[in-house]
Amino acid sequence: MRFILLSVICVGFVLCGTTSLTAQVNIEAYQYGDAKEMGLKNTVSLRGQLTGGNTDLESGTLSWRTDYHTDTDRAFLLFDYDFGKRDGVQYKDDSFVHFRWMHNIRDMIEIEFFVQNEVNPFISLVNRRVYGAGYRFSLWTIGAQRLVFGTGVMHEEELTNKVSSITQRFLRSTNYLSYFWELSSTVSWSGTGYYQFALSDLLNYRVLLDTELAVKLTDNLSLLLNGNYRFASKPVANIEPTDYSVSNGLRWTF
DSSP, X not given: OOEEEOOEEEEEEEEEEOOOOTTOOOGGGGSOSOTTOOEEEEEEEXXXXXXXXXXXXXEEEEEEEEEEEOSSEEEEEEEEEEEEEEXXXXXXXXXXXXXXXXXXXXXXXXXXXXXEEEEEGGGTEEEEEEXXXXXXXXXXXXXXXXXXXXXXXXXXXEEEOSSSOEEEEEEEEEEEEEEEEEOSSSEXXXXXEEEEEETXXXXXXXXXXXXXXXEESSSSEEEEEEEEEEEESSOGGGOOSEEEEEEEEXXXXX
């Protein structure tokens, strides 16, 4: 087995945003990398913001990812932690862990299994557990462009404590469409759309749209521009249903 160690440090500067909805994490954004590299790969990223003046703001995101690839199987483990203070008062402290395993069952078709756990006390989310399975279809690959469709079913359990402890359980359909385009040797763009709904209540659904533009400045340094939009028709703990943000940053690979 060949061991490959890759460390990535990202310094992001957030342009605008609101309170995050922990209901959705764009896991598909983690799919794109060097899929030809077999064996084990580790990635560490750090993104931060520091603002002073009228408002003192400190925030950051720490992420760890481990990938393992073989000829027929792919798996990765993700850990993500967000923290932030505004005028000395903490306003963000959330984390999630995600594990996914994908197995190639025939040309351009994979079956995938996943588990995830999330915590966000600032929206009264004590714990959210998700596990599920589905199929992933490579609809087409033309040159440097890829289009992928995924569909599956997941079980979701949320424990909140806004007033008293409440546990909600749903069986959801999860569906996504993802597109990646390497425009040139230095510029690439990707976009992903998710749609998830409760099988017992079709009006209980979530939408996630994510996009990223990456520009290579050098072989090891890239400039990033990210945008995302999230909507939950029935958000937990009566938080705002809409969440959006735009950010830019630097990615250093070595």
